Amino acid sequence: MLGAGGGTSSYKEMETTDLIVLWGSNARNAHPIFFHRITKGIRNGAKMYTVDPRRSESAEWADTWLGIDVGSDIALSNTVAREIIHAGLVNAEFIQHSTSGFDAYAESVETWTLERGEEITGVPAEAIRALAHDYAKAPTAQLCWTLGITEHATGTDNVLSLINLALLTGHVGRWGSGLVPIRGQNNVQGGGDMGALPNKFPGFQDVTDRNARAKFEAAWDSPVPAEPGWHIAEMIDAMDLGELTAMYVIGENPAQSEADVSRAIRLLDGLDHLVVQDIFLTKTAQMADVVFPAAAGWAETDGTVTSSERRVQRVRKALDPPGEAKDDNEIITMLANALGHDWEPRDAEAIWDELRSLSPMHAGMSYERLDALGGLQWPCPDDDHPGTPFLHGWLWEETLPREPAPFSIVEWMPPIDPLDDDFPIRLTTGRRLDSYNTGVQSGGYRSPIRADVVIDMTKEQAEDLGVEEREVVRVSSRRGSVEAPVRIVDGLRRGLVFMAFHAPDEVDVNQLTIDDWDPKSGTAEFKATAVRIESL
Amino acid sequence: MIESTLPEPRMVEITLNRTAVTAHADATILDVCRAQDLDVPTMCFLETLSPFNSCRLCVVEVAGSRTLVPACSRIVESGMEISTDSERITDARRTLYEFYASTVDLSLADAETKNWMSKYDVDPDRFGRYEPHRAVKIQDDLYIRDYDKCVMCYRCVAACGPDAQNTFAIDVAGRGLSSTISTEYDVTLPDSACVYCGNCIGVCPTGALMFKSEYDMREADTWDEGRQSITTTICSFCGVGCNLELHVQDNRVVKVTSPMDHDVTNGHLCIKGRFGYGYLQEEK
Numbered sequence: 001m002l003g004a005g006g007g008t009s010s011y012k013e014m015e016t017t018d019l020i021v022l023w024g025s026n027a028r029n030a031h032p033i034f035f036h037r038i039t040k041g042i043r044n045g046a047k048m049y050t051v052d053p054r055r056s057e058s059a060e061w062a063d064t065w066l067g068i069d070v071g072s073d074i075a076l077s078n079t080v081a082r083e084i085i086h087a088g089l090v091n092a093e094f095i096q097h098s099t100s101g102f103d104a105y106a107e108s109v110e111t112w113t114l115e116r117g118e119e120i121t122g123v124p125a126e127a128i129r130a131l132a133h134d135y136a137k138a139p140t141a142q143l144c145w146t147l148g149i150t151e152h153a154t155g156t157d158n159v160l161s162l163i164n165l166a167l168l169t170g171h172v173g174r175w176g177s178g179l180v181p182i183r184g185q186n187n188v189q190g191g192g193d194m195g196a197l198p199n200k201f202p203g204f205q206d207v208t209d210r211n212a213r214a215k216f217e218a219a220w221d222s223p224v225p226a227e228p229g230w231h232i233a234e235m236i237d238a239m240d241l242g243e244l245t246a247m248y249v250i251g252e253n254p255a256q257s258e259a260d261v262s263r264a265i266r267l268l269d270g271l272d273h274l275v276v277q278d279i280f281l282t283k284t285a286q287m288a289d290v291v292f293p294a295a296a297g298w299a300e301t302d303g304t305v306t307s308s309e310r311r312v313q314r315v316r317k318a319l320d321p322p323g324e325a326k327d328d329n330e331i332i333t334m335l336a337n338a339l340g341h342d343w344e345p346r347d348a349e350a351i352w353d354e355l356r357s358l359s360p361m362h363a364g365m366s367y368e369r370l371d372a373l374g375g376l377q378w379p380c381p382d383d384d385h386p387g388t389p390f391l392h393g394w395l396w397e398e399t400l401p402r403e404p405a406p407f408s409i410v411e412w413m414p415p416i417d418p419l420d421d422d423f424p425i426r427l428t429t430g431r432r433l434d435s436y437n438t439g440v441q442s443g444g445y446r447s448p449i450r451a452d453v454v455i456d457m458t459k460e461q462a463e464d465l466g467v468e469e470r471e472v473v474r475v476s477s478r479r480g481s482v483e484a485p486v487r488i489v490d491g492l493r494r495g496l497v498f499m500a501f502h503a504p505d506e507v508d509v510n511q512l513t514i515d516d517w518d519p520k521s522g523t524a525e526f527k528a529t530a531v532r533i534e535s536l
Numbered sequence: 537m538i539e540s541t542l543p544e545p546r547m548v549e550i551t552l553n554r555t556a557v558t559a560h561a562d563a564t565i566l567d568v569c570r571a572q573d574l575d576v577p578t579m580c581f582l583e584t585l586s587p588f589n590s591c592r593l594c595v596v597e598v599a600g601s602r603t604l605v606p607a608c609s610r611i612v613e614s615g616m617e618i619s620t621d622s623e624r625i626t627d628a629r630r631t632l633y634e635f636y637a638s639t640v641d642l643s644l645a646d647a648e649t650k651n652w653m654s655k656y657d658v659d660p661d662r663f664g665r666y667e668p669h670r671a672v673k674i675q676d677d678l679y680i681r682d683y684d685k686c687v688m689c690y691r692c693v694a695a696c697g698p699d700a701q702n703t704f705a706i707d708v709a710g711r712g713l714s715s716t717i718s719t720e721y722d723v724t725l726p727d728s729a730c731v732y733c734g735n736c737i738g739v740c741p742t743g744a745l746m747f748k749s750e751y752d753m754r755e756a757d758t759w760d761e762g763r764q765s766i767t768t769t770i771c772s773f774c775g776v777g778c779n780l781e782l783h784v785q786d787n788r789v790v791k792v793t794s795p796m797d798h799d800v801t802n803g804h805l806c807i808k809g810r811f812g813y814g815y816l817q818e819e820k
Contacts (some may be wrong), residue, residue, distance in 0.1 A: 011776075012799065031774050031775070032731075032733065032806035033776050033804060033809075034776045036700055036701070036702075036802075039702045043698065182775060182776065183775025185772070185774065185775055186770055186774065187775075280815075298769050298770055298771065298772040298780075299767075299769060299789070299816055300816070305770050305777065306777075307776060307777025307800070308777065309777070311777055311800070313779070314768075315769045315770045316767050316768060316769045317767070318765070318769060319782075319784060319787055319789065319816060374779070374798050374799060375777070375800075433731060433806070433807060434807045434808065436774075436808060436812070441772070441815050442773070442812055442815075443815070444813075444815025444816070445677075445678075445811040445812060445813075445814035445815075446814075447678075447811070448676035448677065448678060448726040448730075449726070449730075449732060449807070
C-alpha cells in the first residue's frame with residue numbers, strides 16, 4: 001500500500017500499541033500466533049475494536065465489537081472519517097505535510113453523517129463515534145484486516161478507505177502505528193514479492209516500465225511482454241469468451257476454490273488443454289490432461305517465503321517427496337527444456353541469488369543472512385542493511401523524499417448479490433481454527449475439534465425459518481444450492497448465516513458464492529451471498 | 537516529528553560470588569547469572585513464560601535474606617550480595633531433586649534436569665523412588681497426559697493461559713499433595729475449552745504431556761531420537777510465518793516444535809502448524 005505491496009508494521013508492534021482495530025478479521029482462528037501478539041497488547045493496556053458481521057472468537061477479546069452489515073465497510077470508514085474531521089481530531093500537521101487530496105476527500109465523505117452511517121452499516125452511531133474518536137486520539141494505533149475486507153467486489157476500495165483513516169490521523173510510518181493486512185497463506189506476500197502478479201516483475205517493478213523491462217530482458221535474454229497479463233478472475237472471463245484455451249495451474253484448486261464454482265468447472269472442462277502441478281490429485285487435477293506431481297513447498301523442498309510482516313524466511317527440505325513427485329523448480333526446468341530451451345538445473349539458492357540481483361528490495365538477503373538472523377524484513381537493499389521493521393517512515397521526515405501520500409475518494413456500493421424476497425438472508429463464509437481452505441491439506445489429521453459441515457445461525461433465525469438444530473436444510477443462492485445441517489450459535493443475528501468452506505466434497509459452499517469480482521484486485525465477492533433457506 | 541526513542545537502561549552494581557558485577561536494574565538474578573555464564577538449574581522457569589517459582593531449584597543465597605531466594609523471579613537491587621555456589625545451595629537443590637524423584641516419575645525429564653541430577657549426585661532412591669500408578673489419559677488422537685510425570689511446574693497452565701494461548705483450558709485443581717493439573721470439572725480434553733495448539737506439550741519439562749504420535753512410537757519401542765533429524769521450516773497454513781521444527785525419523789515427521797528463541801512464535805504454534813503435517817505421509 002502507499003506504493004509498496006505489503007503491510008507496514010511488525011507483529012511486535014501489536015504488543016505495545018495503544019489501540020488495535022481488527023477489521024474483517026477473525027485472527028483468533030485464522031492467524032492464531034498473530035493473535036498471541038494481540039492478547040499481549042491487550043494485557044499491556046491496548047484497547048481493541050473489532051469490526052465484523054459476526055461476533056467472532058476475536059471479537060470476544062474486544063472492548064467494543066462493531067457488528068457491521070456485510071459489505072458496508074466503506075460506509076463505515078467514510079462515516080468514521082467524517083466524524084474525525086468534524087470533531088476536529090485530524091492530525092492537521094501530518095495531513096498538511098505528508099498527504100495530498102485532503103480537501104476533495106473531506107468533501108467526498110461529507111454526506112456520511114453518523115445517522116447515515118448507522119442506517120447503512122447497522123452499527124449504532126455511538127459506537128461509530130467511539131471508534132472514530134479513540135482511533136484519532138490514540139498515541140499509536142494498528143489497523144489490521146484480512147479477507148473480510150478484501151473478498152468483496154469493492155475489496156481494493158475497502159483497503160483504500162482504511163488507508164484514508166491512517167492518513168487522517170497520522171497512524172502510519174511510526175513504530176506502533178500502521179496498516180496491517182494479515183495474509184491467508186504462507187507465501188501470498190512472497191508470491192507478490194516474486195512478481196506473480198499480472199503487472200509486476202519481482203520486487204514490485206512495473207512491467208510497463210521500460211527501464212525495468214530492459215533490465216529483466218537483459219538478465220533473461222528474452223523479450224518480455226509490455227502489457228500486463230490477466231489475473232485469475234480475468235482468466236475465468238477470458239475462458240468464457242474463448243480467448244483463453246489452455247491453462248497451467250500450479251498449486252491451486254480452482255475447481256473447488258473459485259466463487260460460483262459450477263461455472264469455473266464448466267469453463268475448466270471446456271479448455272483445450274489443462275496442466276495441473278500439485279501435491280494432491282485435486283478435483284482440478286482430476287480434470288487435467290497432464291498432471292505433474294509436485295513436492296510440498298514447505299517440507300520437501302528448499303526456498304523462501306515472505307510473511308505478513310514482510311519477513312523473508314527460509315523453508316527447508318526435511319523429507320524426500322513421495323513417488324515421482326518433484327520440486328516445482330525441477331518440474332519447470334524440465335518443462336522448459338522439453339519446450340526446446342536449454343536450462344541448467346539450479347538449486348533454490350542460485351535462483352534466489354538471481355532474484356537478489358534483479359530486485360533491489362531483496363538484494364541484502366543472502367541465504368547466509370536469512371539463516372543467521374531468522375529472516376529479514378524487506379526492503380533490505382544491501383548486505384549491511386538490518387531489514388525494515390516498519391514502512392513509510394519517510395512520511396515523517398522534514399523534507400519528504402517523494403510525493404506525499406494521496407487520499408483516495410471511495411464510494412460505498414452495496415454487495416452485488418442483492419437481498420430480496422426470494423433470497424432474503426445474507427450468507428458469509430470463513431475459516432475455522434483447525435482447517436484450511438478447501439481442506440485437502442488440513443483433512444490429513446484427526447482434529448478433536450473439527451466441526452461437522454454446518455450452516456450456523458442464531459436461535460431467532462432458526463425459529464423464523466421453523467427449522468431445528470441439526471436439521472438438514474437446503475441453502476440456495478441465485479447460482480446453486482447445497483444441503484447442510486443447522487447449528488445454532490451466538491454471534492450472528494437475524495438475516496445473517498455463516499458457513500465454512502473446508503469440506504467441498506461434502507458441502508460445496510462455493511456453489512452458492514458469486515464470482516463477480518473487484519476489477520482492481522481480481523478477487524471475487526466470496527463474503528456476501530444472498531441465500532434462501534428451506535426445510536427439505 | 538518522531539518521538540519514540542527508548543530510555544537508557546538503568547544499571548545497578550551487585551556482587552555475584554564475591555565479584556563485582558554491573559547489571560540492568562530490571563534483570564533477575566537468573567538473567568545476571570546466565571549473562572555471566574554461571575549456570576543455574578531451573579525446571580518451572582522458561583524464558584518465554586512468566587516465572588512461577590514452584591520448583592525452587594534455582595535458589596541462591598542473598599546476604600541478609602533468612603531463606604534461599606529463587607533466582608528466576610527475584611529482581612536485582614543495588615548492593616545485593618549473591619552466592620550461587622555454597623554448600624547450603626547444593627544441599628537444597630540435591631534434596632529437592634530427591635523429593636521430586638520420590639513423588640514423580642522423572643524417567644522422561646528433559647536433559648537439563650538429568651544433567652543437574654547427575655552433577656549434584658542425586659540419589660533418587662533416598663526417599664523411596666516413585667512408583668507410577670496413574671492411568672495415562674488418552675482422550676483423542678493428538679495428546680496424551682501422564683500425570684505420574686507431572687512436577688506441577690505450572691508451565692502448561694501459563695502457556696495455555698495468560699502467557700501465550702489465552703485459552704485457559706487447564707489449571708491447578710485440588711490442594712497440597714493431591715493438587716493436579718485439570719480441565720474444568722475434570723472433563724475430557726475434547727469436551728474442555730482446549731483448542732489443541734500443543735503449546736502445553738511444547739513447554740512440559742518432564743514428558744507428562746506428550747504428542748500422541750511420540751507416545752505411540754515410545755509404546756511400540758520405535759521412538760529413536762538418535763535417528764531423528766530436526767529441520768526448521770515455515771508453516772504453510774497461513775501468512776504469519778511461524779517457524780516449525782520438523783522432527784523427522786525414517787522420512788516421516790514424528791513431532792513438530794517451534795524454536796523458543798524465534799521472534800515470530802516464541803516457541804508457540806496453533807493446531808494446524810502442530811499437526812497439519814499428516815497429509816505429507818498418508819501414503820508414504
